[in-house]
Amino acid sequence: MSWETVIGLEVHAQLSTSTKLFSSASTKFGSEPNTQVDLVDLGLPGVLPVVNKDAFKKAITFGLAINADINQESTFDRKNYFYPDLPKGYQITQMTQPIVEGGSIEINVDGNIKTINITRAHLEEDAGKSIHDAYPDKSVIDLNRAGTPLLEIVSEPEISSAKEAVSYMKALHQLVTFLDVCDGDMSQGSLRCDANVSIRKVGDSELGTRTEIKNINSFKFIEKAINFEIKRQIKVLENGDKVIQETRLYDSLKDETRPMRSKEFANDYRYFPDPDLLPVIISDDEMDEIKDSFPELPNEKSKRYISELKIDENEAQIVSSSRELSIFFELAVDSESDPKLAANLLVGEIGSLLNKDNIKINESNLSSDNFNTLLKRISDGTISKKIAKTVLADIWDSGKDADEIIKNQGLVQIQDESIIQDVAQKILEANPDQVAAFKGGKDKLFGFFVGQVMKETQGKANPKSVNDILKKLLS
């Protein structure tokens, strides 16, 4: 029997606002436990929430990017449940009138473009963290994360495989980072998802019973968790059993999903409008302001790189695919540095260094200023592209200024043709057999002579001069 999979994702994106959704405490990650909490985050008696408009700006920016409807009047509701890391005993969320409704995201699966529709994206506050393994006999709570603004992005159940789910997550990741609404750091939980997975017989119109896999926080785990769950459900159904609607957790160590204890989710959340908060109204002026500061998205960037900067299509796409890389590129390129050369190095040499170290460009020792200097030195002939790679390797390790490296290591390109002529002469004299062979028609040996001259000059000879001089001497 053949089965088809139906997946809907609920993605939680932590918004990169400097303060929390309803308090003025900082949202910075990694501080000492319970140092980023104020009276509101603690849920002390008598405290009241005040909306952070910046979170709304970011949510609206996201909504505009996916062509969604923006509810200029949206409301907050309370979702009531008891948990130690939920200080008020309820989470403030947007149940009835979310800020963003509708819209869609395009995903690319093996070259095929598919559109995934978005149901809604709403604002809510994150909970704190319960830590169960820090002390042998007690659980402790860190409320630093409590109140951090989240945008919960809910997709329609239109995703049909684990692979598509990963593509969808990657597309979302690219979008939210480009829009600067979320830092996209999945390992820190800035972007995480719950996957609703069900299967049905091919051709069935009704959906099968779904399970929800909670809190998956890497692309790899999304694929693995969903694939495990699909296989598990097929097995259940083929054994003649029924899939139970439940919440499951993915255990990456065992590579399996397993049900959460029923107590942890068997809640009647008793949603009702939060009486502490009035409806949030976004004025037309505020909307215009958000539209005016809307960032350029990867597709537009790529097109602009190709048309204005004459960059190869492939390189343009790679450079524009990540926010960090495109910002770096745009900062490094100016009237004296060659954008084509910049893109070429970023995709080639620098790309491999980034892959090797598994870091982002902004985490490397190479600053956009320093890269700009390096590009200028290539353009003005101070160093060759080959030497540039040596300089780059040095910067990568030391972070030193490009000019300083060129000067200290004597890497300035040899422009003096008489010096190059002397070296070339010597090389030809030392290799009479090869000269004879070349003259006898073995054209390929020209490269050998160039290589020898470059080797002798430690790569510093101007390659164009070397070519010209060798051609003249060998003619």
Next chain:
Amino acid sequence: MSIKYKTLSELKELLEKKDISSFELVEETFKNISSSKTNSFITLNEEVALTKAKEFDQGECEGDLAGLPIAQKDLFCTKNLRTTCGSRILENFIPPYNATVVENLSKAGSICVGKTNMDEFAMGSSNETSYFGAVKNPWDLERVPGGSSGGSAAAVAEGLVCAATGTDTGGSIRQPAALCGITGIKPTYGRASRWGMIAFASSLDQAGAFARNAEDCALLLNHICSHDEKDSTSLSNDKENYLENINNDLKGKKIGIVKEFDISNLSKEVQDSFEQSKKIFESLGANFVEVSMPNIKLSVPTYYVVAPAECSSNLSRFDGVKYGYRAENVNDLEDLYIKSRSEGFGDEVKRRILIGTYVLSAGFYDAYYKKAQQSRRMIKNDFVKAFSEVDVIMSPSSPSSAFKIGSKTEDPIEMYLEDLFTISSNLAGVPAMSIPHGFSKNLPIGLQLIGNYLEESEILNFAHQYQKNTDWHIRNPDFGDNS
């Protein structure tokens, strides 16, 4: 010199003339409190209050209320001073911050002498639900002072303090003011900040004041009311001087009598006082108009859906995890929740949490909470319509005078009907106050004046003019024969 029963304005004058020092005033206050039998205070602030009084006497503090001792309802968070909300669950809770109302009154120079007793989490109309014991009515120690702000009302009525704060969710200022024979006002919802007020029902809770007369209430409101960025429901209107219009003429003003408020089955004294008060206002030039508010009969049932719903959520934070009472010898997390809350909350609070949880639960929300929201809008519309015809609305503050302690505790519905006349103004959010206007069997009864949105000045004007022509407000429990 006895300071008992002196008004805020009188004491202010004595201080200004240096006829008495703030230190003497505060010292005397604590002496009076210690000999009081009304149980109106939960926590005293003696050391700090005396220090502040000395500072005032040395000229180190200024303000409209400088050097004057007042009491705070134990629902307002006071920095470094225990705030219990009348509950075991907060028996040892010391807030790290001040409520905005507390901060405002402190900035005006007033001195907080202590925290007054109240129904647990402001849920009650008799002050009998307090974990710290019932408050007794100074007019008759066997009777209740009303609630939930019973401690504040009793303290002012007994002359322990000249002024106290209160909060009013369904009548918690006006009903005890009436039962204790003093003046109490609840401003428009959103006029006073709720920051630092321990929430009972957020959409209804409003801070206000008790004093011996309307003029003092106006002076207090000048400081209690403020726009506060920390409270999203705080109104942004400019600050008003509530004393400004207090002496306006009432000639030609229209007073609405609500057709649907049937007072014919109330006691003769309540009815007689009401008729007498109408005559006084008539003599001051005001006219009476009957207004129909057909939905006002929905007030009590509407309130007992909305208020418990909000309270069930607001009180979720008291879970024994972060602060407050935590049960011992628990097996697991759920056990911790169940035992801490079962042992920490009293019966009335539990009753309302259960009602609230029920009306919000899946499958019942539409039938209860949503319906209640609809009827609340209808009640609001009734007020809007009524105030297009009249300047103020007048009614009794409560159906009867103070009842015996214990006489209604077994019948919650009977108790809930205590707030029959007061609840609708909370649902609508309009300002309202109670002033003493007679006695029933030697016990004070109150007259309620309800104003249009933001028209606190109007009802204060009516109340002040009434008090200039009557003496009910200057009577006190030591008066002897009060009839």
